[in-house]
Amino acid sequence: MKNNHTLIIGSGIVGATLALKLVQAKMPVTLIDARPERDESAWQEILGKRDARVYALSVASINLLEDVGAWQKIVASGRKADYSQMQVWQLNGMGELLFGESSDKNVDPEILGTMVEPAVIEHALWQLVNASTVSDYLTIIAGQTVVDMDWLGAERGYRVTLDDGTAIDAALLVGADGRSSFVRQQAGIKLDTLDYNQTAICCAIQTEKPHQATARQAMLPTGTLALLPLADITDADKATPQHWQSIVWTLPRNQALALIEEEDRFVAGKLAAATNYELGAIQQIESIACFPLTAQQAKSYVADNLVLIGDAAHGVHPLAGQGLNLGMLDVQALSEQLIHDFARSGRTLWGNNQTLRAYERSRRPHNSLMMHSFSALNWLFAGSLAQTRPVQQIRSEGMYRVGKIKPLMRLFAKQASGV
Structure with a gap:
């Protein structure tokens, strides 16, 4: 005993x-x-091996890992990807939010968080x-x-x-x-x-353009599509850095399950089109998997x-x-x-x-x-009601107005950091 x-x-x-x-x-x-x-x-x-999954660690989580001595080992491993900006946009309508943006180009950007593989x-x-x-x-x-x-x-x-x-x-x-x-x-x-009746497709992709230490999230009619920076782990990666990212693509369940059965290159093409080629073509895609979404x-x-x-x-x-x-x-x-x-x-x-x-x-x-x-954000952007004209107009105007209020944007960035 x-x-x-x-x-x-x-x-x-x-x-x-x-x-x-x-x-x-x-x-x-x-x-x-x-x-x-x-x-x-x-x-x-x-x-x-590169893991398609990645955790977006907030500053508060980083501080806790540092307290117990783990963060120092993660830094020494080189397997982390800091991000200093967070871009949120919708393809069907006006409106973009950019967190962490600095008008002073002589000042190093403040880290909002770090992407680390589990x-x-x-x-x-x-x-x-x-x-x-x-x-x-x-x-x-x-x-x-x-x-x-x-x-x-x-x-x-x-x-x-x-x-x-x-x-x-x-x-x-x-x-x-x-x-x-x-x-x-x-x-x-x-x-x-709460079952969202959605499934997320997860994979690692190498894009034509670098991610520039920016975490991106497209708010699509089918659900959210996140592009999250991954650490460069090979010599080839480090020679042309910031091209690998983790993808979490939320889709209606039946659509996701059908897409996951397709060839990798077909999935890559659909994915690049869904991002409106924000970072160009997808040159490689690895470790495609999916999981149901519930809260x-x-x-x-x-x-x-x-x-x-x-x-x-x-x-x-x-x-x-x-x-x-x-x-x-x-x-x-x-x-x-x-x-x-x-x-x-x-x-x-x-x-x-x-x-x-x-x-x-x-x-x-x-x-x-x-x-x-x-859940409310997911409802606001995904589903049939979210695509009606009144909701689209409210959503677009709201994102546009919020993006113009810098103190509010800084508050959102602070909340995202967890401190």
């Missing part, structure tokens, strides 16, 4: 970052990873959680899944049983195990869900001795690229609340109900606002 202050189920980016934050405060943590353990050679094989972040965190410097406080169990959870009462917390029969007791159980969270289901926490939010983020973070608590439409950033804000809020209340109690109360409810009050309303805002 193992005893811990905190048991985190799910060692993805959000779960591993929380573990490191708590370990920094010298709190005992056990981290459960259902994936088999990887060694450095396995990681290098994964990192040797495996790059996970590898950096893997190195840290496996370091000898944290082994006194952090236990990692890889290749095991949780098969049972028993609440033993508020004083004792949870007893979790793994598929090899190991039982672990913890005062606090953290569900960081994704959208289909086993922890959430076992706790009996229900979901509010969801747990009706509660907490129960006695239990808390949800990241995708286990909420999932949003990808049109603003804020899913991971919201999860990282969960980590920051939860770790601060836990450590603050523990110190205030004279180091006697860890993860009690009052602490967890305070975390929920700080995060759930914000995440709910983000989820509904992204």
Whole structure:
């Protein structure tokens, strides 16, 4: 029987970052990873390939990764693509928004965020959680899944049983195990869900023109189309930099599923046309995949001795690229609340109900606002009603007017950075 202050189920980016934050405060943590353990050679094989997926890390997420020591490793790897501008436009109508634009060409542009492939972040965190410097406080169990959870009462917390029969007791159980969270289901926490009836096509493309450190998003009648800068990973890439990008193309589900069956070059042609050749022709296309789009939010983020973070608590439409950033804000809020209340109690109360409810009050309303805002934006641009003349005129005029108000644009840019 193992005893811990905190048991985190799910060692993805959000779960591993929380573990490191708590370990920094010298709190005992056990981290459960259902994936088999990887060694450095396995990681290098994964990192040797370009990933079509990319996370748009906000400044707040970067600061958190820096706090735990992961950002320094990401920078050293060279596998990041900073962006200093964000361009949002619609093809069918007037209106364009350009965030981060500076009229002073002698001043270096301020970074709005950074695009990083998931495996790059996970590898950096893997190195840290496996370091000898944290082994006194952090236990990692890889290749095991949780098969049972028993609440033993508020004083004792949870007893979790793994598929090899190991039982672990913890005062606090953290569900960081994704959208289909086993922890959430076992706790009996229900979901509010929204199916957009859309599917996103994801791929990596090499464009004729450079992206110029700009994240782009076209608001199309069929859904959003994001072009997100990717890091240059090969010598050939670095010789002509800023030509690789990650694509997230939202389409009606049937249309996306039909398109994904076509030849790569056919998809590339359709994609270039959809962007109105903003960056010229698509010269290469790799790693085409698709995934259905839904939004969801747990009706509660907490129960006695239990808390949800990241995708286990909420999932949003990808049109603003804020899913991971919201999860990282969960980590920051939860770790601060836990450590603050523990110190205030004279180091006697860890993860009690009052602490967890305070975390929920700080995060759930914000995440709910983000989820509904992204849904509203999706409704405003996609679908039959969005293409009616009155809605088009309101949308175009609104984008035009907002783009002229520089203080408002700076506020939007600050909100996108998460700080």
